[in-house]
Amino acid sequence: MDLPKEVPIYQIFIKKNEYKTLRDHMWSEDPVPAKLKASQKQYDIGVAYRGYHIRKLKKKSLRLTIHSPKLFLGAREYHLNAEYLDPSMIRSKLSFDFFKDIGNLAPAAEHILLKLNGSTIGVYLQLESVDDLFLKKRGLQPGQIFYASNDDANFSLITPENKIKHSLEAGYSLKVGLKEDFRYIRELIYKINTVPQSEFKNEISNLIDVNKFLLWLVGIVCTQNYDGFIQNYALYRSGESGLFEIIPWDYDATWGRDIHGKVMEYDYVPIQGYNTLISRLIDVPEFRQKYKSLLENILETKFNASYLEPHIFSLQSMIRPYILLDPFKSKDISSFDMETEYIIRFINNRRAYLKNHLVDLS
Template sequence: MDSPREIPTYQIFINKNEYQTLRDHMWSEESVSAKLKVNQKQYAVGIAYRGYHIRKLKKKSFRLTIQSPKLFMGAREYHLNAEYSDPSMIRSKLSFDFFKDIGNLAPSAEHILLKLNGSIAGVYLQLESVDDLFLTSRGLQAGHIFYASNDDANFSLITPENTIKQSLEAGYSLKIGFKEDYKYIRELIYKINTVARSDFKNEISKLIDVNKFLIWLVGVVCTQNYDGFIQNYALYRSGASGLFEIIPWDYDATWGRDIYGQTMEHDYVPIQGYNTLISRLMDVPEFRLMYKSLLETILEIKFNANYLEPHILSLQSRIRPYILLDPYKSKDISSFDMESEFIIQFINNRRAYLKDHLVALN
């Protein structure tokens, strides 16, 4: 077997005052100035904390905005995710690779070793930002991108707390586009919730790419991202077709673990997932059978231990030497070593559960 490839080392330098500002304003979205050094090249960057619950933990995630030169490896923004609650440190990477493998858009993700002001900060996952450059690099038409920024992005008129939403665009933030482009989200949410059952198939097909949405649904159901149905995604509306596609985001709480790193039983998420849009799509026999066919195929070819185990073990072996250097993870290397077996057992159990419940999609 070939020896694992080295992962890149990123060095970030923040002066004392800027670093103190960053730590004193933990919940701020404003960046402080820093320097990024990779492979002897230096970049001026802005750095800020990112995420929600991760900001409360010892090992925090960061957002990097590239300032000068304007791009770093073809992008102007990256996310450095701590993956702190994931004992394996590979769940997000494994998820995004899986989504791409089954034909869904997903951000690129690569592990790095981060040094902060000369000290090792640990192993991080460098995650590509979903923006206009994300589209360009994939040869996609320019369009609009909306982030599902909280759990109000459940495709409903009602919040998860059962209160009426203050606006149709509640739960979404505009990443690419202009303020007036929120009209596309408003139209989408309005029609999902008001179009008559007899007209829904035709009307929703004018707004979303149904086949691609169903491929995404297979991905989120297989990986069992409980939050992935109401947040943890981005919506891309093609300027050419006018149709929405959905892109996964934040996938560390997957493959049998929740956001706290605790066990999530393999049957926790139902076979059809959950949210208002999914419910309406599953109410259309043709769409439901399309979903069943896609799920059957992916369960047979892609979502099984024989197919996924080599990639899991490869990811684990590549980052293991660096986990030993991670001040937040090195003392629990035994948990890291055992987690691949946990993930593989989850795949076996989840796959069996989904195969047993395919009949519910008839």
């Protein structure tokens, strides 16, 4: 079978005993040693499973740490997402491309075909790690990066289960920075929840880049990532401006499907989104009108089927020959083929819903 050249082939080699360790300690964050062969070069790497519910599935996501040479394609760490529950295998890629297209920060994402010890284990999405090298590639100032590692990262003083948080930084892990830098997260969460509304506009403008947060809100509301409001994001605090930006992460549960791959109706997430920070931002008339203006513009120019269709079909046609080689996906190629129509139908319905509810932001 002739394969298009757009999708790279990666080969990982793990010794038998190390592979057994990886499988027997599924929840361990400690990587096992391995070799990566890609682009006619070989690298010493570490391999660990990543994610939460995906670890329980047959096709698991992986985290690669590069040891020698120190960098692979300009990074020291990559995430290989199985995208197992996404029938289209393109939702994350489509989401990150959409975020970048509307002017938001987002990790680079590219499909690959992965082989393990000589056997093909399927199509994966290679996802760039959001770290100091992520910032450097984009010419951004050094700063702190925090990952929203669970749903306690909801910008509130209370957990989603309505319990008082044990700490203001609950839900966050530090990716770049020092332990004492958690003080910035504590200040952010404290002020979001305690500053009087009369002072909120000025106070929050000294903590976050409001325009970029509103762009992120447009992106997540359009793609409808339900979990992304309280996790599945990173916070970058610029060392120069001292302002936070938000970066999307793990976007396979989007474009009309939930984390289990089941249908999520186009009107499930309201136009205002949800979390404590968004509620307070939208309560400021100037910010609410700014959000409305941004959303109106993107609904007309970027979030519509005629604009997105070419990219959707291009992604599908590019990876389809490789899906036929994926032992976990090839038997259900008909679902893969039909999923683009489902995504386009979601875009049309979601866009109509959002346009009809713009009045809610008046």
